[in-house]
């Protein structure tokens with residue numbers, strides 16, 4: 001058990017401190033610059049808002065996005081280890097309830113962060129909205145002073161309430177185990193019933209705000 005904990009913490013700190021190269025070169029490079037192994041600057045800056053500013057983050061914002069992506073990498077890895085890879089290997093016993101069961105946290109030593117062996121593959125974490133310039137934030141109806149403005153927040157797409165709860169639970173686990181705080185973990189729902197997870201990490205003064213928000 002001790003060994004498992006150590007391994008987990010080692011992986012965690014690797015993700016939370018990982019800094020890959022992302023540079024503000026021309027806009028083509030911007031799209032595919034990696035913030036972390038599975039997340040690009042393009043994914044974290046895309047927007048449907050048509051604003052003239054191009055929604056370009058500063059270097060400080062990019063550092064914030066990288067920090068956030070450390071958490072998203074860990075979320076991705078744990079989600080796949082718990083819920084996706086066991087099913088794709090066909091090793092899940094039918095008696096396991098589909099939800100509310102204690103999460104399986106045993107790391108898989110053969111997992112390398114790449115493609116799963118065999119026929120299964122990993123599920124991505126899909127970002128609906130990450131960095132937003134003032135103009136974009138205004139255009140999409142974001143709140144004043146939003147963590148999106150500094151590259152500290154991401155809205156994560158979910159397939160339903162079950163995935164929303166799973167993501168939120170994993171992020172809380174990561175925070176507890178790493179003793180790193182996040183700023184916001186908001187389960188959000190709009191008037192049309194769409195749901196998503198808003199997750200934010202600041203460089204400091206993280207408030208660990210957790211709530212369900214109806215917009």
Ligand SMILES: [Zn+2]
Nearest residue numbers: 153154155198
């Ligand atoms: Zn948000």
